[in-house]
Amino acid sequence: MAGENVVGREPIQIIHIKQKSCSNVFGSSPCTASGTADQKCYNTYPTCQNKDNYAATTLDLYFTKANLNHEVLDTAGGSPLYLIPSLVSASTAPTVINVGGSNRNVSPLGLRAVLNVVFQDHPHSGRVVDPYQAGRTFDANARGSFWSKWAVRNKYHKGSDILIYDGYVGQALDEMTSRQYIIDKLSGPSSSGGVRIVAKDVLSKVIARKSMAPAASKGELLSDIDAVVTSVVATGALIADYATTGTIAIGDEMMTYSGRVQTTSDTVTFTITLRGSDGTTARTHEAEDTVQAVLEYTSEKAWDVVQDLLVNYAGIDTALIPITDWDLEGSTYLPSFTITTKVPDPTPVETLVAEITEQSLFYIWWHEVDKEIKMRAIRGVDVEPPLFDDGVNIVSGSFKIKEVPERRISQVWTNYGVVNPIENLTKIKNYKTSELLADLDAESTNEYDEPSIKNVYSRWITDRNVVLDFNTKTLNRFRDTPYEVTLQVDAKDRANWTGDTVRLSHFAIIDQHGERVITNWRIMSAEAIVPGEVVEYTLDNATLEGVIVVYMDAGDPDYVGDGTDQFNGAWYAGADGLYSNGDAGPTYA
Amino acid sequence: MGVLFETGYSLPNGDEPLTNARIAHSGNWISGGTIAASTTATGYFEDAPDESTTYEKWGPSALPATWENDLGSALEIDYCTISGHTMGDNGNTLQVQYDSTGGGVWVDVINVAITDNQPIFCIFEPETFQKWRINITNGTAPTIAVVRFGKALQMEQAIYGGHTPLKLNRKTTVRSTRSELGEWLGRTKIRNSLGGSYSWTNLTSTFVRANIDTLIQSIETEPFFIAWRPDKFTDVEYCWTTQNPNGPHHTGPVDHMNFSMNVVAAGWL
Numbered sequence: 021m022a023g024e025n026v027v028g029r030e031p032i033q034i035i036h037i038k039q040k041s042c043s044n045v046f047g048s049s050p051c052t053a054s055g056t057a058d059q060k061c062y063n064t065y066p067t068c069q070n071k072d073n074y075a076a077t078t079l080d081l082y083f084t085k086a087n088l089n090h091e092v093l094d095t096a097g098g099s100p101l102y103l104i105p106s107l108v109s110a111s112t113a114p115t116v117i118n119v120g121g122s123n124r125n126v127s128p129l130g131l132r133a134v135l136n137v138v139f140q141d142h143p144h145s146g147r148v149v150d151p152y153q154a155g156r157t158f159d160a161n162a163r164g165s166f167w168s169k170w171a172v173r174n175k176y177h178k179g180s181d182i183l184i185y186d187g188y189v190g191q192a193l194d195e196m197t198s199r200q201y202i203i204d205k206l207s208g209p210s211s212s213g214g215v216r217i218v219a220k221d222v223l224s225k226v227i228a229r230k231s232m233a234p235a236a237s238k239g240e241l242l243s244d245i246d247a248v249v250t251s252v253v254a255t256g257a258l259i260a261d262y263a264t265t266g267t268i269a270i271g272d273e274m275m276t277y278s279g280r281v282q283t284t285s286d287t288v289t290f291t292i293t294l295r296g297s298d299g300t301t302a303r304t305h306e307a308e309d310t311v312q313a314v315l316e317y318t319s320e321k322a323w324d325v326v327q328d329l330l331v332n333y334a335g336i337d338t339a340l341i342p343i344t345d346w347d348l349e350g351s352t353y354l355p356s357f358t359i360t361t362k363v364p365d366p367t368p369v370e371t372l373v374a375e376i377t378e379q380s381l382f383y384i385w386w387h388e389v390d391k392e393i394k395m396r397a398i399r400g401v402d403v404e405p406p407l408f409d410d411g412v413n414i415v416s417g418s419f420k421i422k423e424v425p426e427r428r429i430s431q432v433w434t435n436y437g438v439v440n441p442i443e444n445l446t447k448i449k450n451y452k453t454s455e456l457l458a459d460l461d462a463e464s465t466n467e468y469d470e471p472s473i474k475n476v477y478s479r480w481i482t483d484r485n486v487v488l489d490f491n492t493k494t495l496n497r498f499r500d501t502p503y504e505v506t507l508q509v510d511a512k513d514r515a516n517w518t519g520d521t522v523r524l525s526h527f528a529i530i531d532q533h534g535e536r537v538i539t540n541w542r543i544m545s546a547e548a549i550v551p552g553e554v555v556e557y558t559l560d561n562a563t564l565e566g567v568i569v570v571y572m573d574a575g576d577p578d579y580v581g582d583g584t585d586q587f588n589g590a591w592y593a594g595a596d597g598l599y600s601n602g603d604a605g606p607t608y609a
Numbered sequence: 610m611g612v613l614f615e616t617g618y619s620l621p622n623g624d625e626p627l628t629n630a631r632i633a634h635s636g637n638w639i640s641g642g643t644i645a646a647s648t649t650a651t652g653y654f655e656d657a658p659d660e661s662t663t664y665e666k667w668g669p670s671a672l673p674a675t676w677e678n679d680l681g682s683a684l685e686i687d688y689c690t691i692s693g694h695t696m697g698d699n700g701n702t703l704q705v706q707y708d709s710t711g712g713g714v715w716v717d718v719i720n721v722a723i724t725d726n727q728p729i730f731c732i733f734e735p736e737t738f739q740k741w742r743i744n745i746t747n748g749t750a751p752t753i754a755v756v757r758f759g760k761a762l763q764m765e766q767a768i769y770g771g772h773t774p775l776k777l778n779r780k781t782t783v784r785s786t787r788s789e790l791g792e793w794l795g796r797t798k799i800r801n802s803l804g805g806s807y808s809w810t811n812l813t814s815t816f817v818r819a820n821i822d823t824l825i826q827s828i829e830t831e832p833f834f835i836a837w838r839p840d841k842f843t844d845v846e847y848c849w850t851t852q853n854p855n856g857p858h859h860t861g862p863v864d865h866m867n868f869s870m871n872v873v874a875a876g877w878l
Contacts (some may be wrong), residue, residue, distance in 0.1 A: 030798050087801050091695075091752065100652045100752070105664050147654055147665060161660075189800070410789035419789060510786045510794040526789070553797045554786060 022190030024511040024552070030189040031511075031552025033110050034084050034092065034103070034196070035137055037203075038181040039149075039174055041079035042068060046152060050075075057155040062173045078181075081149065082193075083107045083139065093192040101193060102148045106166065108138040108214075110184050112199070114545040115221055115518050117385050119560065120398055121378035122427040122498055128374040131545075133221040133388055135184060135201045141165045141213035149173075167208060167215040177203050182219045186551050197514070199388030221386035223393065226334045226373060232366040233333035234315035237261055241270065241309045242287060247302040250292040252277075254311040257288040267297060267314035269364035270305045272442045274298045274314060298362055299440035314441075315363040322357040322380035322480070323350040323395055326373050330393070334369045346395040353397035354382060356489065359480045362441050379434075379478050381493055389517050398497060400566035401521050404587035405540060408509065409525035415554060418508035419526055424560075429474045429498040431458040432491040436478040446477050455484065457491035459499050468501070496564065503561045505541060511548075514555040518546045521562055539563045579603070610697070610725055611843030612836045615718050615733035621687075625763035627840035630807070631732060633690045634834075635661075636827035638759030643679040647671075650750065658756035661831045663693035663847075663875060668752040669745065672701075677742035678758060686741060688761045689719065689731040690834040692847035693754025693875075697725035700748030705731050708740035715742070722747070727776070730836040730845040735760065755847065757834070762824060765816040766809050768837055775803040775846045775874050803846065807837060808869035810860070817857045817866045825854060828870070848874035 023029065042063045044051040053061065053069035061067040068074050084092070086105040093100055113134040121128035146153035146160030149170065153160060163169075171177075180203045187196025201219035208215035225231060239257030252268070252275070259282045262268065267276050268290060276297045277290040290311075296302035317325050323346045330336040350357070357380040363372065377383055382397045408414060437452030444450060463471045474494065481487055505524065516522055525538045541559035549556045569590040572579075578600035579591040593605025620627065644656040646667060653668035658676060667676060689705045696703060705719035718733040741758045745751065782799040812821070827833065832849040854870035 025795075027796050028798050029795070030800055087799075100668075102652065103664055145660065145662070145665060147657075412788055412792055412794070414789045415794065416787050416789050416791070511797075512795055550784075550797075553784065553795075 022188040023195075024188065024514065026188065029511075029552065032084060032092070032187055032189055033107065033551050034082055034101075034185040034187070034193065035107055035110055036183040036185060036198075037081045037083075038078040038183075039081055040065060040176060040180055041077050043075045043077040044073060057152060058157055060152040060155075062149070063151050064173045066175045067173050079149070086140075090189055092187075095194045096192045098192060104144075104166070106139045106142055108140050110135065110137045110551070112136070112184070112388075112547055114547040115386050115388065116545040116558070117383055117518060117542070119383050119542070119544075120381065120494060120497060121374070122429075122502065123424075124426065127370060128378040128383070129223060129226070129370060130383070130385055132224045132227075133199075133201065133386060135182065135199075135217075135219040137182070137184075137217045137219070139167060139208075139215040139217070141167045141209040141215055144169070165209060165213070171206060171209075177206060179203065182217065186548055188552060197389060198391075200391040201388070221388060222336055222340055223384075223386045225336055226330065226369045229368075231334035231369040233329055233369050233372055234313050234363060234366055235333070236366045237268075237310060237312045239288060239311040241305055241307050241311060243307045245305050247304050248295065250295070252290045252292055252311065253283065254288045254290070256286055257311065258282065258286070259288050262288065262290075262313045263316070266316055267362055267364075269312045269314050269442065270309050271303065272300060273303050273305070274300045274362070274364055274442065275302075299438070300442055312364060312366075316361070318360050320359050321347075321350055322354065322359050322376055323347070323382065325359050325480075326376055326384065326395075329369050329373055329376075336393070340391070341393050349395055349397055350382070353399045354380060356483065356486050357381065357481075358483070358486075360482050361438070361479050363479070364441050375478070376480055379476060379480055379490060381490060385519060387518060394519050396519060398493065398565065400568045401540060401562070402568040402588050405521040405523045406516060407523045407525060407538070408507070408513070410527055413509050413513050414526060415508040415510060418506070418556070419528065420506045421528055422504055424502045424504050425468075427498060428462075428468065428472045428501045429495060430460075430462040430468065430471045431456065431473045432476065432494050433473060434476045434478060434481070434487045434491055436481045436487055438479050441479065445479055448477075451477065453484070455487045455491055457488075457495050459495055462499055474498075500564070504544075505559045505561075506556065507559070508549070508554050508556045511553050511555065514546075514548070516543060516546070516557075518543050522559070524559070540565070540567075610721070610723055610729055611727050611845040612839045613703075613719050613721050613729060613731045614839075615731075616720070618733060621734055625765060626767075628767040628838060630764040630768060630809075630835055630837045631688065631730060631839055632762040632764065632824065632833060632835050633688055633730065633757055633759055634762065634824055634827040635831040636823040637762055638690075638757040639678070639680050639684060639686070642681060645677045645679070647673070647675045653752065658691075658753050661755060663754040666693060666752040666754045669750050672748070672750055673744060673746045674750065675742050675744050676753070676756060677740060678756070679740050680758070681739065683737050683739045685735045685737045685760055686758050687733060687735040688757075688759055689729075689733075689741070689743065690757045690845075690847075691729040691731075691743070691753060691755065692834070693752075694723075694729070695726055695751045696723040696745065696748075696753070697727070699751040701745050701751050702747045703729070704744040704746070705733070706742050706744055707736055707738040708742075709738065711739065715744070727843075728834060728845045728847040730834055730839070732761070732836070732839060762820055764809055765812050768807060768809060772808070772837070773805050774837070774842065774844050775805045775848065775872070776844050778803055778805045780804050780873075803848070803874040804872070806869055806871045807835065808867070810867045811865040812857065812868060814859070814864050814866055817868065821857050821868055825856075829853060846872070846874040848872040 046060045050073040082101045091100045115133040116131035118130040143161045144166035185196040185198045239254030242253040242255040276294045278293045279291045283289045387394045435451035435454045540562045542562040545558045646655045648670040649655045650668045650670040657665040706715040709716045719731045780801040785796045786794040857866040857868040
């Protein structure tokens with residue numbers, strides 16, 4: 021019996037690197053390489069001598085601290101792991117959610133999780149990492165060190181999956197809690213043998229310098245064109261670079277086309293249907309001007325557009341996006357948030373995704389534990405959250421609560437209906453319409469005594485009702501100064517993670533009469549600050565998002581009123597205005 | 610189990626008394642032999658026990674199981690040391706054997722049921738043979754990290770008062786958490802290591818010059834086994850120095866020298 025609930029638990033950490041590897045055997049078909057035992061590769065791409073037949077797979081490497089003297093099995097009753105005891109420390113900076121882009125100091129995508137792992141270098145026999153170790157004539161222990169050799173043999177380690185397991189002595193690997201990241205860089209080994217791997221969460225792939233949408237087009241005008249021609253030839257291009265029909269941008273003019281054909285091996289001819297489309301003006305253009313494919317979405321669900329950007333432009337594996345869950349969440353709570361837009365310039369995916377999520381009232385984040393990108397609408401809870409209280413959950417001395425006044429909003433200005441997608445998108449004059457919603461009471465001297473304005477420029481929203489919905493929900497959510505709580509819990513309570521909502525009961529959270537109030541808080545970030553022992557949460561007050569209720573029908577249980585009623589149930593009062601238990605029902609004012 | 614003696618063991622003439630420590634180190638164990646195991650389970654390595662690392666192990670896939678070291682020529686052996694094993698948990702019987710004829714007639718020097726996973730220091734009367742092995746029977750298949758055969762260093766003096774046995778000197782970090790309202794929430798234990806020191810006084814300079822320099826050079830690179838007082842205590846540690854020991858130093862007008870070293874050992878097993 022082992023686990024976080026065992027008194028005297030012994031935490032252990034295991035680092036798991038999924039090293040890029042080849043599944044072939046040196047010199048055996050299909051591998052055509054040849055050589056002596058000492059000339060064989062190490063089944064990695066940098067050492068491969070027959071790259072055409074390289075067959076990508078992964079080799080699982082596990083590392084733990086030197087003080088672990090027990091075997092760890094992959095599963096209960098399963099096989100032992102080959103554990104290299106060179107881990108010195110592993111620490112994380114957590115994913116931080118930024119709901120509604122309310123923290124204006126960071127991207128609406130929040131902060132990326134970072135894993136820092138430090139190893140101590142050491143001699144190594146070559147077992148496991150060198151498939152041909154037994155046949156080599158030299159003693160691997162006497163040549164180089166583990167990490168110096170690994171860095172050379174695996175120089176394309178960037179992007180490899182790396183997992184951190186937090187468990188306890190006696191647990192099998194699959195019984196431990198794990199979090200997943202991708203390797204960003206390796207430093208070392210230093211002269212003292214120190215090696216550091218920095219890894220980030222998968223959403224780091226969307227940062228500006230890594231992914232753009234649309235992709236920059238290679239095609240250039242073959243020759244000068246005037247402002248009226250309807251046949252445009254791009255050289256240095258393939259038809260695969262452009263959609264079957266759509267829009268291209270040349271200079272500051274956009275034009276729609278009904279077809280394109282590959283006229284020579286590197287020229288594409290477009291049949292133009294409209295010059296100067298989308299609010300731009302038809303102009304002359306010169307040879308070698310770029311013929312840029314325009315990214316276009318028409319009446320797409322907002323979350324589907326985000327998925328498209330992440331998968332097709334940021335290179336994120338579809339397996340990491342539970343699109344069925346996204347669809348359920350979006351179609352249930354954001355049915356009206358559809359997108360129609362054109363993006364003519366290569367733009368950082370990070371910018372596009374941040375705009376969509378902020379303006380469509382949902383947020384996404386990398387869930388390190390579930391190992392997938394979660395998506396959630398800004399909405400109330402529909403199931404009763406677990407209770408954290410100061411009696412049995414919150415670690416002594418760890419609770420802190422503070423106001424976050426910079427996140428308060430008293431006015432929302434939403435500019436939508438782009439006039440010209442090529443012009444500056446942060447100028448009000450480039451939008452057809454603006455909708456303003458203000459809570460002037462909140463700005464009065466009796467309340468906050470100053471405005472706090474959120475100005476949104478939306479290339480995505482085209483429907484006025486959606487804008488009104490966005491403005492209303494944003495103002496309702498952030499009308500009052502938000503609060504943020506930081507607290508720690510023992511590992512026994514670590515099951516809740518980023519994105520979850522919990523109820524808090526603490527002596528510092530009270531009403532005007534001094535009575536405790538239990539309120540809903542969303543976990544913005546979660547960090548195992550002492551692995552296997554203490555988890556720290558940062559939470560924001562989600563009480564204003566409310567509870568999503570369903571009316572109870574005739575076949576459901578009657579209202580009892582003793583706390584056992586269905587959490588999200590709503591009951592009708594009778595004609596006498598009373599519930600079935602005699603309590604007064606709500607009145608309509 | 611710790612120290613295991615050959616049944617009927619008699620201290621050979623000229624040996625230091627068993628009050629004095631026995632040390633197995635890389636300068637007196639045999640390396641470079643030919644290794645052969647009866648079977649090796651998946652995830653383990655046949656030749657791993659011939660190296661000093663404890664994370665690479667040999668584990669048989671079936672019992673009885675043998676792990677044999679052909680030394681290449683007949684050599685005088687008076688110890689077999691084993692570390693990083695699970696024979697206690699697996700309920701095994703350990704036999705240490707030599708091939709008395711070179712034709713597979715194996716003779717026991719040790720035959721003991723193992724009851725715990727502590728390092729083992731088998732002490733027997735010197736035998737000169739080429740092939741040595743351990744034979745494991747009963748119970749379920751164990752894993753073993755290190756097996757060494759050799760002729761032990763016998764210290765010239767015993768270790769006297771003030772010594773803290775390593776196995777009793779656990780370096781463990783413990784922490785508890787409690788709630789805001791004072792409830793006790795849990796306790797965490799961080800296993801670390803065993804630590805301590807070994808000190809000898811009044812060693813003759815002849816002994817020191819003949820043995821300690823070799824010892825120091827050996828433990829610079831590899832861990833070592835020590836049974837610090839085999840006549841009375843079964844304590845055996847597989848340990849390594851945290852830094853090079855200070856060189857032995859003369860203690861006064863008499864031709865005697867003192868020597869000590871700080872060590873750590875693998876955490877409790």
